[in-house]
Amino acid sequence: MQRDSSTEDRILASARKIFLDRGLEGARMQDIADDAGINKALLHYYFRNKEKLFDTIFVQVVDEFLPRIFAILNGDQPLFEKIKLFCSEYIGQIIQTPYVPMFIIQEVNRDPQRFIKKVMHGKHPPFQKIIAQINQEIKQGIIKPTNPVQLLLNIISLCIFPFLARPMIQTVTGMSNKDFFHLMEQRSEEVCSMIIYSIKA
Amino acid sequence: MQRDSSTEDRILASARKIFLDRGLEGARMQDIADDAGINKALLHYYFRNKEKLFDTIFVQVVDEFLPRIFAILNGDQPLFEKIKLFCSEYIGQIIQTPYVPMFIIQEVNRDPQRFIKKVMHGKHPPFQKIIAQINQEIKQGIIKPTNPVQLLLNIISLCIFPFLARPMIQTVTGMSNKDFFHLMEQRSEEVCSMIIYSIKA
DNA sequence: ACCTTTGTTAACCAATTGGTTAAACTATTT
DNA sequence: AAATAGTTTAACCAATTGGTTAACAAAGGT
Helix, strand or coil: CCCCCCHHHHHHHHHHHHHHHHHHHHCCHHHHHHHHCCCHHHHHHHCCCHHHHHHHHHHHHHHHHHHHHHHHHCCCCCHHHHHHHHHHHHHHHHHHCCCHHHHHHHHHHHCHHHHHHHHCCCCCCCCHHHHHHHHHHHHCCCECCCCHHHHHHHHHHHHHHHHHCHHHHHHHHCCCHHHHHHHHHHHHHHHHHHHHHHHEC | CCCCCCHHHHHHHHHHHHHHHHHHHHCCHHHHHHHHCCCHHHHHHHCCCHHHHHHHHHHHHHHHHHHHHHHHHCCCCCHHHHHHHHHHHHHHHHHHCCCHHHHHHHHHHHCHHHHHHHHCCCCCCCCHHHHHHHHHHHHCCCECCCCHHHHHHHHHHHHHHHHHCHHHHHHHHCCCHHHHHHHHHHHHHHHHHHHHHHHEC
């Protein structure tokens, strides 16, 4: 809680922290108010209700993620280049904000429609280009015949899953935070080369 | 709700359904009672409180999963055989109970200690054997030098992640349940051959 | 100085929810 | 059939929680 910044900014910072940690249902308005160092009524003065506050944070968090991903997916690089970019950018980004994937998955799980409505503004995300590119590089003989959907699923699975399962992984292996993040940094390179090796002709 | 079975069995069935769907915090005792066709007080008569009821279900659910996994991991087959078994068994199992992975991850995330305490009975899970086997097959020249932890992470990531992200995947792609499960059945084979291809010498 | 708008608080409210109590009903034992 | 033990219910309770109200302070405009 930074006392000098504006009340609204403090609310947003506290709400983000607490929503990320506990999700919409787990978060308490009182806790957010406490963390921001204000009265609960003032919270409702700035953000009419919990839903509205949550939506603000949810959109903010997702909007830090998706655009970068879609930018890479829709760029003009050759496929191998894209995969390399994606893995390092993605894992690097998640290391900075390791709670975000679980937060997003959990909340999309609770209310799938909110995602498409609030974040995608009713539109579906742009996968056509990358899928077309995969099919084209197959035709050109650069990569082996591959189901584009499975390929995309593979890349994303390998990058994100360990962060979703982090509490379990660390609990079960006794790994420290430092160990875990070290493993993940090393992983960025490994995932990338594994994927490329598995599809190159 | 099957009227003929015993009250306790009906409670367990209802509790399982509702806890799997909404997690410990999201589930309402009243909803479980309603689903089981009984009074809420009777729920507390059979299971003293929510925690106790939840623990019963949690242990039950996890115990249907882990033993099969560890049995495969600690079997005597060669590595490639094990990987094949693991992928088909694992994905096949999850297709039967697609909510289980998210349930487990979410609850371990909420209280990591509960897992090691209630399910692992205080012990850490047995990964030594499979790790030793990986290192040995590297030495024997059967597979390429590989970080065993990363390899295990890869296998598990590829198998489980799509089920965790299912609501997002289906919402975003507009895939039907049937389409999704068909994709997952096909995936079992793909994941397996991709993994083996990526490590074989 | 006075008034209006904006920011902030303490106290309160209604709904939800996990859990309890005491009574009633049912089956079993004697 | 009477007593006992086990099962089930309606009504209730206390704590939590999202949200509201009304009063009060601060700032700005005139």
